[in-house]
Amino acid sequence: MSASDGRAPSGLADPLEAGRNTHDPDGVEEALALVSGRTLRPDPARGPERSPEAADGGGHRAVSWPQARSIAARAGRGGPVRTQRVALDQAVGRVLGEPLTALCDLPPFDTSAMDGWAVAGPGPWTVSGGDSVLAGQSAPPPLEDGTAVRIATGARIPPEATAVIRSEHARTDAGQRLLHAERSVSQGQDIRSRGQECRLGDRLLPAACAVTPAVLGLAAAAGYDELAVVRRPRVEVLVLGDELLTAGRPHDGLIRDALGPMLGPWLGALGAEVVAARRLGDDAGALRRAVTASEAEVIITTGGTAAGPVDHVHPVLRETDATLLIDSVAVRPGHPMLLAALAASGGGPEGVSPARYLVGLPGNPLAAVSGLLTLAEPLLRGLVGLPAPAPYRMPVRVPVQGHPYDTRLVPFVHHDDGLTPVRYSGPAMLRGIAAADGLAVVPPGGARPGDELEVLELPWVPGAFSADV
Numbered sequence: 001m002s003a004s005d006g007r008a009p010s011g012l013a014d015p016l017e018a019g020r021n022t023h024d025p026d027g028v029e030e031a032l033a034l035v036s037g038r039t040l041r042p043d044p045a046r047g048p049e050r051s052p053e054a055a056d057g058g059g060h061r062a063v064s065w066p067q068a069r070s071i072a073a074r075a076g077r078g079g080p081v082r083t084q085r086v087a088l089d090q091a092v093g094r095v096l097g098e099p100l101t102a103l104c105d106l107p108p109f110d111t112s113a114m115d116g117w118a119v120a121g122p123g124p125w126t127v128s129g130g131d132s133v134l135a136g137q138s139a140p141p142p143l144e145d146g147t148a149v150r151i152a153t154g155a156r157i158p159p160e161a162t163a164v165i166r167s168e169h170a171r172t173d174a175g176q177r178l179l180h181a182e183r184s185v186s187q188g189q190d191i192r193s194r195g196q197e198c199r200l201g202d203r204l205l206p207a208a209c210a211v212t213p214a215v216l217g218l219a220a221a222a223g224y225d226e227l228a229v230v231r232r233p234r235v236e237v238l239v240l241g242d243e244l245l246t247a248g249r250p251h252d253g254l255i256r257d258a259l260g261p262m263l264g265p266w267l268g269a270l271g272a273e274v275v276a277a278r279r280l281g282d283d284a285g286a287l288r289r290a291v292t293a294s295e296a297e298v299i300i301t302t303g304g305t306a307a308g309p310v311d312h313v314h315p316v317l318r319e320t321d322a323t324l325l326i327d328s329v330a331v332r333p334g335h336p337m338l339l340a341a342l343a344a345s346g347g348g349p350e351g352v353s354p355a356r357y358l359v360g361l362p363g364n365p366l367a368a369v370s371g372l373l374t375l376a377e378p379l380l381r382g383l384v385g386l387p388a389p390a391p392y393r394m395p396v397r398v399p400v401q402g403h404p405y406d407t408r409l410v411p412f413v414h415h416d417d418g419l420t421p422v423r424y425s426g427p428a429m430l431r432g433i434a435a436a437d438g439l440a441v442v443p444p445g446g447a448r449p450g451d452e453l454e455v456l457e458l459p460w461v462p463g464a465f466s467a468d469v
């Protein structure tokens with residue numbers, strides 16, 4: 001989606017032509033606010049400084065944003081990839097669990113590439129009195145030297161035919177008895193020979209490719225009724241927070257749950273099977289029971305990651321003997337995000353106990369999106385055996401303020417000459433991301449116009465689920 005061309009005085013896009021700016025509508029100051037008293041503008045020549053939180057040993061164990069992504073991806077790749085067979089019409093969007101191997105030659109027989117005449121030997125040719133050779137018919141009789149027969153595109157080439165002449169390149173004489181070519185005819189012209197595209201047993205695609213509509217078409221052409229695809233990781237979403245409403249307008253200090261409606265389809269687009277989405281309130285016991293009883297391979301929690309009076313995620317992970325693989329990430333927004341390996345449950349559908357993980361997303365909605373793309377996306381990608389996509393970068397059109405120590409993820413829209421950050425992208429806002437094309441990865445210290453930034457596509461942007469995603 002592209003935003004309007006209206007530009008805010010700050011140089012940030014104003015995608016939805018919202019009301020005038022009040023204090024910090026873009027949330028930049030808020031996103032950077034937790035930088036204990038240091039300057040927000042380090043000397044770029046010195047490169048990123050170390051976070052005072054990381055340096056002082058004060059309980060912060062933040063890993064860098066690239067490290068967090070690779071730890072999450074490694075965790076996902078840790079176990080075996082499990083496959084299942086599904087009918088072709090159920091396979092789109094899944095990931096190939098085995099290489100796609102041709103079950104037949106393609107084309108399966110010598111085929112006419114054009115409507116016209118099949119001819120044998122040099123012309124002119126005597127026109128055969130028999131019927132035309134049509135697509136879908138079984139083997140036609142051999143063609144005698146010096147004769148021609150009408151043929152349709154896709155029909156089997158009669159044995160002994162040496163070429164096909166397009167109807168517009170030949171004429172018959174008045175009695176319709178003799179066929180003359182109006183151009184020179186070369187041996188084999190307009191004949192698609194058997195096996196030209198592939199031979200039985202050829203590897204058409206490797207495993208771990210996304211099944212796109214084109215892959216479905218290829219698989220059907222090559223003889224498949226079903227495909228072996230990777231099982232989707234089962235994911236359970238637990239939405240925490242007593243303040244959340246599931247319907248109606250906010251009132252009396254209560255707000256709508258913005259994450260429940262967003263996460264199910266988003267996780268689906270990332271390849272997960274969302275088996276349950278539940279709201280638990282701020283109840284440590286309910287969270288502990290839900291985590292212990294869940295049979296999902298991945299639990300996603302929202303909220304409760306910080307150290308407030310009702311933030312129960314850390315205590316419950318401690319009580320349930322989980323191992324924290326990541327306990328906060330040097331990224332804004334979303335730094336309190338976490339990834340834990342859970343103790344094994346009773347077993348998966350085949351009686352095997354797959355590894356189980358919990359991704360703790362911060363409650364602020366854009367911080368939750370940041371956690372989704374930083375931790376859940378590489379974890380899920382690893383679980384289905386997809387390699388990391390090659391990072392791609394685009395120039396930014398305007399200066400983007402950086403955090404002095406942490407990476408920033410900034411929603412942007414594409415313009416012909418580069419990326420423009422959108423407004424209303426504070427940690428608690430979804431207005432910016434809802435109008436955005438993706439998130440730009442802004443390194444510590446920020447970016448100047450023309451700097452190339454890594455781009456995180458949103459999974460519903462056309463092209464984001466290509467074969468190497």
Ligand SMILES: Nc1nc2c(c(=O)[nH]1)N[C@H]1C(S)=C(S)[C@@H](COP(=O)(O)OP(=O)(O)OC[C@H]3O[C@@H](n4cnc5c(N)ncnc54)[C@H](O)[C@@H]3O)O[C@H]1N2
Pocket residue numbers: 034239240241243244255256257258259260302303304305306307308311334335336361362363364365367427
């Ligand atoms: N003293 C400090 N306080 C906070 C810090 C900090 O470093 N020191 N970090 C802030 C940051 S940054 C974030 S992010 C949040 C993370 O907090 P939690 O993960 O514990 O999230 P909650 O406190 O439960 O909620 C935060 C915020 O988000 C709203 N929320 C929660 N769930 C939803 C939902 N499903 N839909 C819409 N909005 C939701 C919630 O009402 C709060 O406003 O901590 C900061 N505090």
Ligand code: MOO
Pocket residue numbers: 030031331332333334335336362364366367427428
């Ligand atoms: O700002 Mo918090 O950065 O993670 O929402």
